[in-house]
Amino acid sequence: MSDETVLTNARIVTDAETFGGTVVLRAGRIAAVERGRSGLAAAQDLEGDLLIPGLVDVHTDNLEKHMMPRPGVRWSARAALLAHDAQVAAAGVTTVLDALCVGEVEHADQRDQMFREGVAELRALAPRGLLRAEHFLHLRCELGVATMLASFEPVAADPLVRMVSLMDHTPGVGQFADVERYVKRNARNLGMSEAEARDYVARRREMRDRVRDANRDAILARLAGRDVALASHDDRTEEEVAAWHAAGLTISEFPVSLEAAAAAKGRGMRVIAGGPNIVRGGSHSGNVAAAELVARSLVDVFASDYVPASMLAGAFLLHDRHGIALPAAIATVSAVPARTVGLADRGVIAPGLRADLVQVHLADGHPLVRQVWREGRRIA
Incomplete structure (x- = not known):
């Protein structure tokens, strides 16, 4: 199974400009950034959405907010970290x-306890x-x-x-x-x-x-x-x-x-x-x-x-x-x-950098996250 992902028909936001194009992800890195659409059948069509860095x-x-969702109310530190991470x-x-x-x-305040548990x-x-x-x-x-x-x-x-x-x-x-x-x-x-x-x-x-x-x-x-x-x-x-x-x-x-x-x-x-x-x-x-x-x-x-x-x-x-x-x-x-x-x-869409990316759809001008990749793997 190939570890390559091709994202096409995206409006790519680089550190200098925005243009329609294609990004190739391979082995957790950005392998290529190209203008225009890919002709590969396996390419994922982003339907003209923005593609920005993670x-x-x-x-x-x-995280502290999840560990203490109300004043004096403590939540499991592990459950809090997982919920925070997903958010x-x-x-x-x-x-x-x-x-x-x-x-x-x-x-x-219980902050020392939250600090120790969060780090652990x-x-x-x-x-x-x-x-x-x-x-x-x-x-x-x-x-x-x-x-x-x-x-x-x-x-x-x-x-x-x-x-x-x-x-x-x-x-x-x-x-x-x-x-x-x-x-x-x-x-x-x-x-x-x-x-x-x-x-x-x-x-x-x-x-x-x-x-x-x-x-x-x-x-x-x-x-x-x-x-x-x-x-x-x-x-x-x-x-x-x-x-x-x-x-x-x-x-x-x-x-x-x-x-x-x-x-x-x-x-x-x-x-x-x-x-x-x-x-x-x-x-x-x-x-x-x-x-x-x-x-x-x-x-x-x-x-x-x-x-x-x-x-x-x-x-x-x-x-x-x-x-x-x-x-x-x-x-x-x-x-x-x-x-x-x-x-x-990380932080820029450019060849050789980490494939940390976000697909953003503008819904009546409001940015809506549709997909997220970290090191080329989809996480949301």
């Missing part, structure tokens, strides 16, 4: 960095070929948490780790700079009184003052010389960006202000924005809108953040509403994120 998602909280594949994602939080703020299941299932997409780890290290380093160390050297973001979700900084808003939100969402929420904020800030700088220095020392992408997170000011750049970080992930995004781009850092932000038309946290960053050419990569389908939808919004050429729009969710985390073998 999406590369460098930050998704979707991302159906969204056209062929490479995903599962963003797991390292450092438990409160025991009720990924290590157990991926080598057996039981996952549709290819999964790596993105470690979201909470610098203001005393237990972070103890959780980080056992997985620090794992080859699955492709990216580490240095986060600080302490109330009063970054995404949660507005303490009053934070207090009211936690009182509402977690069933706290406002007095209890203020006590919680005080505990968080005291702990941050004690451990943040030491945690930062330890992480940077542990990863020095490693082929791991390093990102700051929720940058708000030019001074914050300058400090992270000086420390060797090359990515600004989800900057919360126009000032921070511009500062990062000005220093040659890659800027990652959230797909839900561009799809919804704004940040759910009230921070800078991704559309505003796009208008100023300040976004390099879109990640799913918490909605896997937002990547494909967001890329087409870039093309349809923001006037970005389709190859460049698709590159924000394929080629550029792949390069950002050191995966040079």
